[in-house]
Amino acid sequence: MTVIERVLCILVLIPVPSTIAGGASDKPHIVIILADDIKRKNYLQDFFISKGWNDFGFHGSNQIPTPNIDALGYNGVILDKYYTQQTCSPSRAALLTGNYPIRSGLQGTPLQAGENRYIPQDMAILPERLKELGYRTHMVGKWHLGFAYEKVTPTGRGFDSHFGYWNGYIGYFDYTITSPTLPDNVTRFTGFDLHQNLSPQWQYVGRYATELFSNKSLEIIDKHNVEEPLFLMVTHLAAHTGKDGIELGVPDITKTNRDYKYIALEQRRRYADIVNIMDDTVGQIVDRLAQKKMLENSIILFFSDNGAQSVGLFQNYGSSWPFRGLKFTLFEGGIRGSAVIYSPLLKKRGYINRHLIHISDWLPTLYHAAGGDVGKLGKIDGINQWDVISKNVTTKRTEILLNIDERENQSGILGYEGRYKLVNGTYQNGIYDQYYGEDGRGGENPPYNVQLILNSLTNRAIQTVPDQSPLFPEDVYSTRRLLDVSWCRDKNFTPNFVCTGFCLFDIYSDPCETTNIVSNNENREVFQSLRARLGEFYKEIVPQTNQQIDPKSDPKRFNNTWWTWLDEKPKRPVTGFFTRLRVMICSRLITFYIVRMFGIC
Numbered sequence: 001m002t003v004i005e006r007v008l009c010i011l012v013l014i015p016v017p018s019t020i021a022g023g024a025s026d027k028p029h030i031v032i033i034l035a036d037d038i039k040r041k042n043y044l045q046d047f048f049i050s051k052g053w054n055d056f057g058f059h060g061s062n063q064i065p066t067p068n069i070d071a072l073g074y075n076g077v078i079l080d081k082y083y084t085q086q087t088c089s090p091s092r093a094a095l096l097t098g099n100y101p102i103r104s105g106l107q108g109t110p111l112q113a114g115e116n117r118y119i120p121q122d123m124a125i126l127p128e129r130l131k132e133l134g135y136r137t138h139m140v141g142k143w144h145l146g147f148a149y150e151k152v153t154p155t156g157r158g159f160d161s162h163f164g165y166w167n168g169y170i171g172y173f174d175y176t177i178t179s180p181t182l183p184d185n186v187t188r189f190t191g192f193d194l195h196q197n198l199s200p201q202w203q204y205v206g207r208y209a210t211e212l213f214s215n216k217s218l219e220i221i222d223k224h225n226v227e228e229p230l231f232l233m234v235t236h237l238a239a240h241t242g243k244d245g246i247e248l249g250v251p252d253i254t255k256t257n258r259d260y261k262y263i264a265l266e267q268r269r270r271y272a273d274i275v276n277i278m279d280d281t282v283g284q285i286v287d288r289l290a291q292k293k294m295l296e297n298s299i300i301l302f303f304s305d306n307g308a309q310s311v312g313l314f315q316n317y318g319s320s321w322p323f324r325g326l327k328f329t330l331f332e333g334g335i336r337g338s339a340v341i342y343s344p345l346l347k348k349r350g351y352i353n354r355h356l357i358h359i360s361d362w363l364p365t366l367y368h369a370a371g372g373d374v375g376k377l378g379k380i381d382g383i384n385q386w387d388v389i390s391k392n393v394t395t396k397r398t399e400i401l402l403n404i405d406e407r408e409n410q411s412g413i414l415g416y417e418g419r420y421k422l423v424n425g426t427y428q429n430g431i432y433d434q435y436y437g438e439d440g441r442g443g444e445n446p447p448y449n450v451q452l453i454l455n456s457l458t459n460r461a462i463q464t465v466p467d468q469s470p471l472f473p474e475d476v477y478s479t480r481r482l483l484d485v486s487w488c489r490d491k492n493f494t495p496n497f498v499c500t501g502f503c504l505f506d507i508y509s510d511p512c513e514t515t516n517i518v519s520n521n522e523n524r525e526v527f528q529s530l531r532a533r534l535g536e537f538y539k540e541i542v543p544q545t546n547q548q549i550d551p552k553s554d555p556k557r558f559n560n561t562w563w564t565w566l567d568e569k570p571k572r573p574v575t576g577f578f579t580r581l582r583v584m585i586c587s588r589l590i591t592f593y594i595v596r597m598f599g600i601c
């Protein structure tokens with residue numbers, strides 16, 4: 001063995017340290033916690049659990065205590081003009097790609113179980129971007145962005161690990177989902193969908209999903225080497241409906257009925273408990289980050305992916321009161337998200353941020369916070385909002401394309417810094433366009449319990465951060481008053497109209513969208529300008545690629561589990577000659593040295 005060979009052998013055997021310097025990571029740890037709003041797919045049975053605007057304490061409802069999420073917001077920044085997409089797959093695609101869903105063809109009906117669809121592979125997504133910057137990337141919970149091929153599952157798309165499910169929802173205890181009917185109008189597929197990376201996890205059947213996902217998230221934090229930056233994305237099943245699209249699973253219905261006896265409907269009591277348990281798990285995560293001394297260098301983001309689904313198929317009894325519309329619609333009730341961010345790295349904390357922010361902005365914002373150069377992201381729709389949130393400087397975002405669903409004929413745009421909204425067409429003849437949900441105020445409901453917030457795990461953990469100002473009850477009350485939009489329904493007036501053509505709303509003066517001002521003469525210019533802008537986006541659509549359910553996806557072929565059912569790779573352009581040559585030479589070299597090592601070393 002030559003000297004060079006010996007050196008090579010030794011080099012190969014020495015593990016490469018992932019960071020040179022010791023001590024804590026210099027990049028912030030990033031934790032995103034996503035609640036699943038209720039969303040429902042047209043004529044399918046796919047919906048997400050999510051929470052309505054009104055179902056967080058900080059938005060004024062007393063019905064469902066959410067002390068941990070509230071504490072995160074009051075200590076951090078509450079985003080008041082935060083917009084998501086109208087349903088699940090579009091929202092998640094926007095979050096992960098930093099683009100409007102019309103760029104990826106994911107703007108329409110969310111993925112059905114067994115449908116061969118995914119995020120285009122030439123669009124780098126958030127975990128891939130953060131990996132470039134040295135992050136460890138983990139995901140727990142719902143994916144819902146395709147699993148026909150291994151390459152399009154979370155671990156094929158930049159996550160080091162994924163514990164959770166690939167479909168839109170599953171049972172809270174049995175982790176199964178049944179597909180809509182196949183083209184024969186009869187057959188439906190049922191399969192188990194709980195995986196660690198690619199392997200099914202039957203041993204957890206019977207455990208409660210929200211707690212299981214929380215435990216797995218805590219495990220990831222426990223095992224994490226604090227010298228490396230962590231990206232953890234927790235995407236809850238809660239408060240989506242579970243098994244068969246109707247289950248509102250709770251661990252102990254007797255306790256649920258006792259704790260929420262002031263709520264009339266049992267289904268709404270279940271929803272309240274589902275939300276409250278999810279809130280507990282937020283506290284556990286924040287607390288664990290503090291114990292690991294990671295909190296002082298963390299960014300924690302909590303929001304829901306779309307509005308509540310108070311009524312209709314897959315109803316979860318959530319409430320977007322006082323707003324108009326539900327999930328699937330482009331009204332405020334469908335797309336204005338409840339969102340909070342906490343990080344000791346934010347210069348300004350404990351305030352309401354009223355700048356326009358869209359879900360696609362997180363990719364550039366977090367990439368920037370992680371030390372990346374946003375210029376390298378190329379042309380994307382998302383805008384880096386770090387300084388906007390951290391310092392309350394004016395945002396560069398002046399408009400949001402709310403969506404264009406060219407199959408449903410529903411589109412909309414928000415312009416003029418978020419003041420005017422133009423909606424063009426409606427979802428399924430306006431079935432979700434009216435006003436729904438409980439106001440959760442007064443009556444039988446308990447008073448808002450500020451002590452619960454001050455004593456929450458989240459608040460106690462945050463108070464251990466150096467230089468963190470204490471949270472006082474007065475701050476809580478005044479912030480809550482400032483966030484209240486109940487005045488927009490004080491008119492005691494529930495208009496009943498459907499936007500079949502164009503509807504224009506002044507969101508500043510009429511956030512409840514009670515009055516269509518499209519035919520007022522003084523709004524002519526606004527209307528024409530927004531219509532022209534929307535028309536420009538129309539020309540840029542990547543058409544939807546929605547497919548029928550693929551018969552080959554049948555879980556019976558895979559021991560009754562949902563599984564990657566197509567081989568190899570999604571269709572890709574053939575790699576160039578030199579790439580293939582390089583791969584060939586490298587693999588030969590590696591084989592050569594391995595052989596030498598085993599033979600000689």
Ligand SMILES: *[C@@H]1O[C@H](CO)[C@@H](O)[C@H](O)[C@H]1NC(C)=O
Pocket residue numbers: 183184185
């Ligand atoms: C399934 O139902 C659709 C809509 O009702 C109908 O157009 C189609 O012909 C049916 N297909 C079969 C195979 O029965």
Ligand SMILES: *[C@@H]1O[C@H](CO)[C@@H](O)[C@H](O)[C@H]1NC(C)=O
Pocket residue numbers: 207208209211212215
């Ligand atoms: C979560 O972890 C706790 C503490 O280890 C344990 O008591 C509980 O049973 C776990 N829950 C689930 C659903 O796995």
Ligand SMILES: *[C@@H]1O[C@H](CO)[C@@H](O)[C@H](O)[C@H]1NC(C)=O
Pocket residue numbers: 351352392393394
């Ligand atoms: C944030 O900036 C806006 C102006 O863009 C201002 O009206 C508001 O008072 C500021 N809020 C805080 C807490 O500084």
Ligand SMILES: *[C@@H]1O[C@H](CO)[C@@H](O)[C@H](O)[C@H]1NC(C)=O
Pocket residue numbers: 406407408409
């Ligand atoms: C959308 O509009 C097209 C063209 O007018 C029509 O063919 C189609 O049926 C409409 N789709 C829905 C869901 O209304």
Ligand SMILES: *[C@@H]1O[C@H](CO)[C@@H](O)[C@H](O)[C@H]1NC(C)=O
Pocket residue numbers: 409410411424425531532534535538
């Ligand atoms: C409005 O919607 C209709 C029906 O989908 C579509 O044909 C038209 O192009 C849209 N107009 C604009 C300006 O978006």
Ligand SMILES: *[C@@H]1O[C@H](CO)[C@@H](O)[C@H](O)[C@H]1NC(C)=O
Pocket residue numbers: 202559
């Ligand atoms: C098939 O699924 C069952 C659980 O339903 C499991 O116990 C069994 O190990 C699986 N078989 C194989 C070969 O993976």
